[in-house]
Amino acid sequence: MTFLTASILKNLRRVAAQPWSVAIWIGVPLLVGSLLSAVMGGLDGDTPKVHLLISDEDGSFLSGALVDMLAREEFGDLLILEPSATNSGLAMLDEGDATAMLVIPDGFQRAFLRSEPQALRLVVNPLQQILPEMAEELTRLIADFGSYVQLAFGPELEVASRLATDIETAGESGPEAAAAVGDLASGVATKLFQALPHLTTAPVEIAVETTEGAREASFTLLFFPGLLMMSVIFAAQGLAEDLWQEREMGTLRRLRSTVAPLVTFLLARVLASALVLMLVILPLALLGFATLGLDWASLPLTLAWLVLAGLVLAALASMIQVLAPSRKAGALFSSLVFFPLLLVGGSFFPLESMPDLLAAFGRFTPNGMMLEPLKAYLIGTGDLAGFGPVLAVALAVTLALTAATAWRLQAGFASR
Amino acid sequence: MIEVHALSKHFGSLTAVDEISFTMQPGEVFGLLGPNGAGKSTTIDCISGLIPPSSGQIAIAGNDLIRAPRAAKARLGIVPQEMAIYEDLPVVQNLRYWGSAYGLRGANLADRVADVLEVIGLVDRAHDKPKDFSGGMKRRLNFGCGIVHEPDVLLLDEPTVGVDPQSRERLFDMVRAQIARGACVLYTTHHMEEAETLCNRIAIVDQGRKIAEGTLAELRAQVGERDIITLTGAFAPGHTLDEALPEGVAVLQSEDSRLTLEAEDGPARLATLLDALSQTGAEVRETIVRRPNLESLFLKLTGAELRA
Ligand SMILES: Nc1ncnc2c1ncn2[C@@H]1O[C@H](COP(=O)(O)OP(=O)(O)O)[C@@H](O)[C@H]1O
Numbered sequence A: 001m002t003f004l005t006a007s008i009l010k011n012l013r014r015v016a017a018q019p020w021s022v023a024i025w026i027g028v029p030l031l032v033g034s035l036l037s038a039v040m041g042g043l044d045g046d047t048p049k050v051h052l053l054i055s056d057e058d059g060s061f062l063s064g065a066l067v068d069m070l071a072r073e074e075f076g077d078l079l080i081l082e083p084s085a086t087n088s089g090l091a092m093l094d095e096g097d098a099t100a101m102l103v104i105p106d107g108f109q110r111a112f113l114r115s116e117p118q119a120l121r122l123v124v125n126p127l128q129q130i131l132p133e134m135a136e137e138l139t140r141l142i143a144d145f146g147s148y149v150q151l152a153f154g155p156e157l158e159v160a161s162r163l164a165t166d167i168e169t170a171g172e173s174g175p176e177a178a179a180a181v182g183d184l185a186s187g188v189a190t191k192l193f194q195a196l197p198h199l200t201t202a203p204v205e206i207a208v209e210t211t212e213g214a215r216e217a218s219f220t221l222l223f224f225p226g227l228l229m230m231s232v233i234f235a236a237q238g239l240a241e242d243l244w245q246e247r248e249m250g251t252l253r254r255l256r257s258t259v260a261p262l263v264t265f266l267l268a269r270v271l272a273s274a275l276v277l278m279l280v281i282l283p284l285a286l287l288g289f290a291t292l293g294l295d296w297a298s299l300p301l302t303l304a305w306l307v308l309a310g311l312v313l314a315a316l317a318s319m320i321q322v323l324a325p326s327r328k329a330g331a332l333f334s335s336l337v338f339f340p341l342l343l344v345g346g347s348f349f350p351l352e353s354m355p356d357l358l359a360a361f362g363r364f365t366p367n368g369m370m371l372e373p374l375k376a377y378l379i380g381t382g383d384l385a386g387f388g389p390v391l392a393v394a395l396a397v398t399l400a401l402t403a404a405t406a407w408r409l410q411a412g413f414a415s416r
Numbered sequence B: 001m002i003e004v005h006a007l008s009k010h011f012g013s014l015t016a017v018d019e020i021s022f023t024m025q026p027g028e029v030f031g032l033l034g035p036n037g038a039g040k041s042t043t044i045d046c047i048s049g050l051i052p053p054s055s056g057q058i059a060i061a062g063n064d065l066i067r068a069p070r071a072a073k074a075r076l077g078i079v080p081q082e083m084a085i086y087e088d089l090p091v092v093q094n095l096r097y098w099g100s101a102y103g104l105r106g107a108n109l110a111d112r113v114a115d116v117l118e119v120i121g122l123v124d125r126a127h128d129k130p131k132d133f134s135g136g137m138k139r140r141l142n143f144g145c146g147i148v149h150e151p152d153v154l155l156l157d158e159p160t161v162g163v164d165p166q167s168r169e170r171l172f173d174m175v176r177a178q179i180a181r182g183a184c185v186l187y188t189t190h191h192m193e194e195a196e197t198l199c200n201r202i203a204i205v206d207q208g209r210k211i212a213e214g215t216l217a218e219l220r221a222q223v224g225e226r227d228i229i230t231l232t233g234a235f236a237p238g239h240t241l242d243e244a245l246p247e248g249v250a251v252l253q254s255e256d257s258r259l260t261l262e263a264e265d266g267p268a269r270l271a272t273l274l275d276a277l278s279q280t281g282a283e284v285r286e287t288i289v290r291r292p293n294l295e296s297l298f299l300k301l302t303g304a305e306l307r308a
């Protein structure tokens, strides 16, 4: 075992000996994340609901009956169906207030009755990842149902609809009679609907679209990388405070009297910190990726990037510690630097939600600088190239800070 | 084995170490005896390369500490005054870490760690964390961490502070074992008895200066055959006392409430002395008679108590 290995093991064991610190590094961001999700309504503990809007652009008897039937149907807690106009429905989707919208296009009844291909349009909110899939399933079900009804009851439906139109144009008793016929039709339809799983499917086209706001992230997704960064900041700060502990225990002093180079001591700290950071971020990242339905292929880069961010911040925190005149001062300086960074650098409030000036400042904080390319990458507005310039800066800054820390250790911190 | 020549260390206007010189040979324990603040730890810090001397030279096994620090430090082991161990790491891991810091590895490191565990008597506790240990056990581990690499020169800075008598004996044995394998030990203490029991040669230091050096016998000879009598109470001024004192008794130091005297065959003269004092109107509350020892030498040289 070389001194480097022994040193890495020593650092890891010492972190393991204080599991509460690690629990806090993970727990606080987790808590904040849960609270935020609860406030945003994303993860309030209930089962997720599919909120399906139905826009009837056809305005025909058949489409009306379909909407009527669906709206009245009892689907349990999982599904809310709500008739809506197309425009207001799209607005709701953009706000994230609905999962998807089924649009019954103009000419639906005509096409249906003439056995022409019909197109139902399903507009989904891409940021509600799991739920739109359920909505799609549901729409397929409806389409299947339609196909079957058309095959089995085509002529009857045509008669019924003609009757309904006649009655509607005939006078006062019209609406009542139309409603009666509608009820009859939907009663039949409901029974069929229950039998649906056993029916064979016939082709009905469903066009799935995404909303205009597809490229705009949901609030929860905007918060997620920031929360990971919060965890990284806590860990970086905590890992650096250990330098004062080593000094007060006298182990740093003792080390200076041995032949082991301080550079090796620092390198071991960096490597051990990388491992600890990875272990701290991993559970949070896994949870977030699963909850938000993010692409698992982005996980490795996310982890690697956050570890690097942690090393940059740990280098900064270490520098602060070795410059401080006492352990208390070190903790204080560290908080004085990192708390504002946490607030301004997008870890509490996404930069998107901050005033422009503050956000501009936040983008230049070390954590903000590291956060932005990752966020863009996760949301899908940025690519790998976005990491490049920041990577270069991060490596340079870490190297410079570590060199300064080493110099400070040599120049007195480790000797007192 | 180690040569310290005219070593000085200033902290601002304070001279912590003032032109101290000494040499140490293999197989000897050299004692630095002096009160708190005498400059013992500062001397050790300079020798172990922790702080740069203001002036003077230090060579360890022929290697100059400034010009060949690595070679010099490789032969050195230190046991700091403050405990310098990882209390949240098991004993063996502490030993492995410090052994590796001196470049040991592999089977060699494992063998040495096993040896040291025996020496410090912590084989049973090898996998326990020192944080729940007694002061004496922690001191033993602190000692063990300094000898994993079998140093030629071992620096021990007040290793018995906060140690129970049993652990202290054990520590002495551990020091003697180092001597037996040919190392030399620099042992600092403010306990006269420790220096007397353990050290082959002793330097007495005060306020950064070396005020006496020699074997125990040589130093005793310096005190002479005179006993030291310390009286506490209320006394007349020194010049009136001088006349009143019986023959063979001399004033070393006189304060309002304390009088230090030097006397040939002190116990025999005590009755006459107290008689004479009471005639000057003095009131004696406490009397201490000491046979000649390092403490009385220190008292004689500096006029102050070693443990003041
Ligand atoms: N780093 C330092 N800065 C200023 N003064 C110091 C420093 N280290 C020690 N001193 C002073 O030097 C003197 C000698 O201290 P030290 O070597 O610790 O004595 P000892 O170990 O004999 O008790 C003391 O007066 C102490 O206050």
Ligand SMILES: [Mg+2]
Pocket (backbone or CB within 6 Å): B040, B041, B042, B081, B157, B158
């Ligand atoms: Mg000391």
